[in-house]
Amino acid sequence: MANKIVSLAEMARSIPDGSSIGFGGSFLHRAPFALVRELVRRGARGLEVIKSSPGYDIDLLARAHAVSRAKAGIVAIEGGLGLAPSYRRAVEDGELQLEEHSCMTIVAGMRAAAAGVPFAPVAGVFGSDLLALNHWKTVADPYGSGKETVVVPAISPDVAVIHANEADANGDARVYGSPPWDRELTRAAKRVFVTAERLVSSAQLAQQPELTLLPGFMVEAVAIVPRGAWPGSLHPDYDVDYAAVEAYLEPGDAALARHLAAAPEARVFSRA
Amino acid sequence: MANKIVSLAEMARSIPDGSSIGFGGSFLHRAPFALVRELVRRGARGLEVIKSSPGYDIDLLARAHAVSRAKAGIVAIEGGLGLAPSYRRAVEDGELQLEEHSCMTIVAGMRAAAAGVPFAPVAGVFGSDLLALNHWKTVADPYGSGKETVVVPAISPDVAVIHANEADANGDARVYGSPPWDRELTRAAKRVFVTAERLVSSAQLAQQPELTLLPGFMVEAVAIVPRGAWPGSLHPDYDVDYAAVEAYLEPGDAALARHLAAAPEARVFSRA
């Protein structure tokens, strides 16, 4: 069994500029935010973010001018903190090219990629301007119901990164609570990375293998990052640190620098 | 929270003759075999079996002349016991109309039903005579790759029955090990029934809700049936009872009657 443990910095370096990245989690919950910060620290450029409901992650990348494209269904900081201001600015300035989705259309695209087919049907969508905007095609039911169905193209991110509660050195990753879309994401992506709160043994995972969302053979590398979802929550380990999110939302480079310096991984890890 | 507990006999009676039924499990493993026997005991007729890999279940129904149609990918007793003899006879005699699938084509059809779309793309299949036999259609990738993809029609069984390790009175059902296709089946079917080894409290399931394959609100009724997968296995509770399977395979009505009488539910339950 391979030892796939790398440092967070090594993981961030192995994701080239220009990559399309699917991040796990939803809004302020269960997302690999430490890795997102590390991409900022390494000065990443030209990334594409693929996520149904990004927030802090895409906002931080937009603030650092690291993201130039996105596929998203809804973008907000959430938790009563409103829109993602840097993301909004980047879209309004034309710095970030948005492909606007309807959450499930991203997941349908990921399902297509996961199943090795070029497109996937998705219910609904009719009546929405997204249909024409995205040049989505429709297919008449070839079995004669006469029903037209929207099909979306396969979406295969270059990289998927999820944050797990526990992982072993082989990359087997256990997730508690709702994974949002992490299962679909990890099946659709070309390369799969895991950040995890804790390193555990394979034998520990084998105690309840049903809880392993992601088998290690699909995983390229693992970084052990305690509080890696900060300032978001990780069920059941910790809640959202709203004070930190609010501090992040203060405008200006100094506030950003303070925020990055205050992150758990900046205080704990020696930089590889 | 509703109390959905019924007897096995009540459950079997609530499934009308002529229903299409998807059974959980695979071959000799994790299948609701007690409910299958109860359908035989109540003299069911004209059923359709929908299952990627049926074996003992479809064979028993064929032996009792209860099944007239099937969608299946591979049918065998397995465990070194060869083909399903009564199923084979029923097909060869024309008593059972088989729609031959390739396992994943059934699951793709169930995924379509689960997602509320009339068809689903599925990879592969080209070169197989199943394509023409089943009049499956192909769709050219509308996004210009030029790739033709087989699409299969949605498959929505009238009834799904799975066997769980544990269930609460509301129908929340926990499954250990591999569910084979039970997740897809329970999302595709019009009505969902659970047989379970053990009744547990909702609070017990809440200790690890990630292990609940099926939420209770989707479930119509639950029957508590210890050793309900006999003579098959239920991980991790019991292994295949090969002696019982071999006894089942003895020809003749007397052997069948002995087998039905030897079943755990026949010895434990008073008949409702």
Add this chain to the structure above:
Amino acid sequence: MPERRDAEYLVVNLARAIRPNEVTFSGVNSVLPMAACVLARRAYDFDFTYLSVAGGVDVFPKKLPRSSTDPALLAGTAAIFSNADFYDLATRGKLDLIFLGAAQVDAFGRTNVSAIGDWAHPKVRLPGGGGAAVMMPVAPRVALWRSEHTTRTLVEKLEFITAAGKTAVLVTPYAVFARDPAKNERFHLASYRDDTDPAAIVARTGFSFEAARAVPTAPMTARERAALDAMDAFDLLENELPRVTGLR
């Protein structure tokens, strides 16, 4: 400035959209429907199923979380029903009532949550509709809410149609609009807050509507009042009002 009664009117009238034995759902950025589902559980005698985007089933937290995606909505759940699962449930038509927010709503219950100004060169980039475009055409009933009720939010013509479908109800701080989701019909005014009247609603609404059936909104019952008070969540609800769409 939002008033407490604005938030309370929204929550109570969203709760009243829930019918016995329905499967309901509230998504991301949806504190008001989350509060409405909790209120309905406490104030009404019928049973219903509440699914949240956080993945819990029938979780009615004592203390409402700030985020409607918060793991607090998993506490005590017997099952994790994750995103792909409830989306599929919706698209196969078994999610009976879906709550959705919007920046702009038109007379057919269509929504714009995408952009103010030209989509490609927006004056304001809005959050996006989440799953609305997929869910609105397939759900039997959709209940919309809009915390600002003005001619720029309730409009005759949307700048972009993010989603269209089976809208049955629209709740604002001042009024409840309704329409038959099975028909291609416009909203009518169903009821209005007791400190306003149909003429005032007409004046602050950008789309025209029929008001002949309108009545004053039924006063809050004692149980609804008690459930609201027990929630003690006005800070959350107030937070939600001005910030969710970025329009103010």
Add this chain to the structure above:
Amino acid sequence: MPERRDAEYLVVNLARAIRPNEVTFSGVNSVLPMAACVLARRAYDFDFTYLSVAGGVDVFPKKLPRSSTDPALLAGTAAIFSNADFYDLATRGKLDLIFLGAAQVDAFGRTNVSAIGDWAHPKVRLPGGGGAAVMMPVAPRVALWRSEHTTRTLVEKLEFITAAGKTAVLVTPYAVFARDPAKNERFHLASYRDDTDPAAIVARTGFSFEAARAVPTAPMTARERAALDAMDAFDLLENELPRVTGLR
């Protein structure tokens, strides 16, 4: 009657189809490939991933179960990788080597596992191909086995094509056939058991093939022999030979 050496030849030569770092898979009704994967793990120095239809990852049981779907193939697994998951893995081309059985095989590595006689009015209804029709065209390499090597099992023309695709290897009790799975080419005889010869293989094979490259199959290594002996599973393998297809 099947001989022990028939089963052993099949298992060893299926194991030899596995390459370093591949992801391999064996399905239902597949005791021989299950044994081959266990043998490869014990006898070869390279790493590979073994997925089984039972849902386990890299589970190499000490005592082989009678059923290749048995939960014994979950013992000690760190993950459950269930049917939908490994099918998707296969269809997106990441399952490197798939083992599949058949009743009849033709020179292009196509299989009939459906029926003998007319499909609609079969003389013998066979089990069906499982996932073969979906998997064979998408997997980079497929290894077939057929426990009966006769002119009625290895045929020029199949009575029904259950599946066609990227077959690379066919192993029988007497021979190993190979073809380039990326080309639309016929099998050639790669090697033959040391107690037979190409002429004898020609005589018992229903399709024609090129034999110029054929060599005697490399003798079993000491480690392969030891791994086979450790398995002590001849009863299982013997069981599998006559019964799996219903042809005898």
